[in-house]
Amino acid sequence: MSVLVVVECDGGEVKKSSLEVASYGSQVAQMLGTTATAVAVGEATEANLAKLGEQGISKVLYDAEPRLKDFVNGAYTKLIAAAAEKESAQVIVLANSNIGAAVGSRLSVRLKASLATNVVELPKNDGGSFTVKRGAFSGKAFADVVLSGDRKILAVKKNSIEALHEAGKTATVESFSASLSDADFADAPKQVVMQDQAGGVLLPEADRVVSGGRGMKGPENWHLIEDLAKALGAATACSKPVSDVDWRPHHEHVGQTGITVSPNLYIACGISGAIQHLAGVNSSKVIVVINKDPEAPFFKAADYGIVGDVFEVLPKLTQAVKELN
């Protein structure tokens, strides 16, 4: 019996959301009186995997097969299932990411496990029932879900768990092979295209987000958003109409039908705060709204607000951040 954590790596590094997942998994292991092992997917270095000890992981299994560098559903599912069998994992924890959801759902059938996605808190394990809190209704509510199967798979929402950092602790890295065959790579990508990320910060992983709406008037004004984002080390985002008219690319659109984000800081500039937009951002820890209309609905969801013109306010904010640093 143990806890298995799936960590996603990219360019040799463990993703931030996976550090959170590792911390989550090791706390679940402690709760159950067992240890947490990780299985790494993607491109990783041994040194970075060993550092998962800081998140409470004791051992990391890693298959260095080069074709596993990019996401392949068939192969990842088989690899993680094999790791789960090897470790007799009772609980499997992964990120509520596109990879986590794709693999977690297949694994739940293969391993006869109960699955909860969008998990926002550590589980409660009392009186023989295993319950976990998850987001529901597009961020408008929460549900406590009872997982009845002997095995449980939990997909943890980004930024809902603080990553542990026990400096100096290391995990042992073990090479691991799931004896993957060519057939397991039948759905391997023909091509992987990475998008340009403004300021190099990936929106789904971002701690801080500066977002613009129709109030920005046009793409030529986006440098105001980008300047503030750069000063803050934030990712940039936008509302749906902005991406619909191609002022910004689709992958920046947040909301009900776009990306869901839950950063520590979300700054909304010239966005009205329609309910469909809120659905994608309302679990952000702190929301700042800049809008010239004091009646804009977004102010009801905000922690801080400035009633004013984005063209005047944004340069002042960027200036103030620069002075602070």
Added chain:
Amino acid sequence: MKFLVCISNVPDTTTKITFTPDNKEFNKAGVQFVINPWDEYALTRAIELKEAQGSGTVTVLNVGEADTEPNIRKALAIGADDAIRVNAAPKDAYFVAEQIAAIAKEGAYDVILMGKESIDYNGFQVHGMVGEMLGIPTVAPAMKLDMSANTATLEREIEGGKEIVEVNTPFVASCQQPMCEPRIPNMRGIMTARTKPLKVVEPVGEGARTSVAEYALPPKKQGVKLIPAESAGELIKLLRNEAKVI
């Protein structure tokens, strides 16, 4: 080519969410239900592909009780050929996936499409479960889908980019934008939808693996703290010293 499009019946996106007094169930009273917005991408794309091929069928499938039929009829009005309703309240993603897999197998569908997730339960699970139950590939979430004979080329969203994936039929894909522009029914569609076949079948399978013990609403916000526009820079100090987020 036979397309199977799975649709769920969800509260309209602007619904104010409330629960029964014991917090055990969503309060449906006075709520308008719609086709899950993500599923509209799946439905429209299936119809477009069928039209482009000049042959084939689009079947819509919903797991739900009789009150979902207006939205099934709407899907028929948009252009699906026929519909199946599995007569059961959807208990959890696993239960729904079992129903879809059973119907997909029996009907030998080539392409099974659905939305990325439902906007009520936000599971993002059914696609993978169905793929695994049927032993066929899943591509989730897909932003683009083209077909050439029995091969599909899809763009799959990954964090920070996309993968171009090729799979052969049969396969499952969960759809999201910008796959297509979802269609709305026209008058002719609405008229013909009434006469299109809607089959009702009973559920199969082992049942659910999860249940909801209780729902809760998020804690109320404290209320917004306003900073005058002239002294906008003050906000940055508050974010550092008070909110401690920068």
